[in-house]
Amino acid sequence: MPYTGIGRPDYQSLLSDSDLGSDEGTLSDVRTLPPAPTTTFKEQITRWSTIIIIICTLVDAIIIGYLLEHSYVDADLAVHDLEYKSAFIGFDKLYKNKSFSKTKYEPIQNNPRILTQVSFREPEKVFPIWPAMHPTYVGYAVGAERRLLVNRDTSTIAQFRVLDWGMENCTLTLSFDEPKVGVSNVHISNTIGKPITLDVWKLKAQKKIDFSRLSWTTKAPRDHYVGSMVAAFGSTYQLPSFACASGSYQTFEVTCSQPNCEVDTTTLEWENSNLYIMQSQTV
Numbered sequence: 001m002p003y004t005g006i007g008r009p010d011y012q013s014l015l016s017d018s019d020l021g022s023d024e025g026t027l028s029d030v031r032t033l034p035p036a037p038t039t040t041f042k043e044q045i046t047r048w049s050t051i052i053i054i055i056c057t058l059v060d061a062i063i064i065g066y067l068l069e070h071s072y073v074d075a076d077l078a079v080h081d082l083e084y085k086s087a088f089i090g091f092d093k094l095y096k097n098k099s100f101s102k103t104k105y106e107p108i109q110n111n112p113r114i115l116t117q118v119s120f121r122e123p124e125k126v127f128p129i130w131p132a133m134h135p136t137y138v139g140y141a142v143g144a145e146r147r148l149l150v151n152r153d154t155s156t157i158a159q160f161r162v163l164d165w166g167m168e169n170c171t172l173t174l175s176f177d178e179p180k181v182g183v184s185n186v187h188i189s190n191t192i193g194k195p196i197t198l199d200v201w202k203l204k205a206q207k208k209i210d211f212s213r214l215s216w217t218t219k220a221p222r223d224h225y226v227g228s229m230v231a232a233f234g235s236t237y238q239l240p241s242f243a244c245a246s247g248s249y250q251t252f253e254v255t256c257s258q259p260n261c262e263v264d265t266t267t268l269e270w271e272n273s274n275l276y277i278m279q280s281q282t283v
């Protein structure tokens with residue numbers, strides 16, 4: 001190939017084949033050529049546009065590559081960690097006014113939405129939250145089943161979100177009806193046949209539990225021992241009341257107190273649970 005002018009201030013047009021005597025065009029041949037016309041404005045524009053487009057393409061590719069590498073999928077976003085906005089705006093100011101006439105409200109019953117289990121023997125096991133689906137006229141739906149299952153290996157986890165505002169005196173309650181005739185899957189016993197004692201622990205869970213991942217290994221550690229409750233048919237047992245902020249999560253683990261104990265009861269209505277919190281008025 002002939003010398004093309006690389007390294008010289010201006011480009012020169014290539015020699016056409018007819019101008020070349022042989023393949024071995026020498027530097028002296030080129031030097032004898034008439035000076036090449038300077039690049040036109042149009043060519044300058046084309047050249048610089050091409051350079052700019054290439055640079056932009058490279059920058060875009062780098063940015064896209066970076067985003068693909070560093071962006072994360074929304075599934076990992078901890079939505080339950082997001083702050084709750086209180087719906088009770090201005091209630092605190094209103095109730096601070098001593099001349100404001102207050103209404104007396106009856107205590108309210110706060111049932112856990114879900115009662116589920118964890119097992120010491122099977123630390124990885126996630127118990128099914130809704131074991132049974134029921135046919136309804138619009139399709140299958142979960143039933144209002146809450147199972148309180150406590151035995152040597154298994155404890156029950158209950159999480160409550162404190163309802164309403166100014167009902168911030170909570171009392172954990174364990175209550176059993178007399179067993180109904182023909183209802184199976186209701187069982188409270190120990191080897192000596194006496195009412196049995198269950199221990200209640202407060203868990204260090206300030207946030208909503210992800211029940212689809214709850215197992216012995218993933219549950220929050222115990223914070224402190226709350227007290228023990230007696231389980232017997234036809235009886236209601238309450239632990240000492242405690243202060244519970246509106247909207248806060250209260251999470252408990254119920255375990256057996258003695259080695260030989262077995263509680264297995266299931267309630268079937270949304271408004272019924274064997275374990276619940278009574279909230280009474282504090283304003």
Ligand SMILES: *[C@@H]1O[C@H](CO)[C@@H](O)[C@H](O)[C@H]1NC(C)=O
Nearest residue numbers: 093094096097098099100101
């Ligand atoms: C307190 O309530 C009374 C009667 O409801 C009202 O007249 C008064 O302005 C209120 N005071 C304040 C500081 O809001």
Ligand SMILES: *[C@@H]1O[C@H](CO)[C@@H](O)[C@H](O)[C@H]1NC(C)=O
Nearest residue numbers: 169170171241278280281282
């Ligand atoms: C909380 O409620 C219980 C009854 O449910 C009551 O005995 C207790 O005095 C109340 N505590 C406070 C601080 O209001």
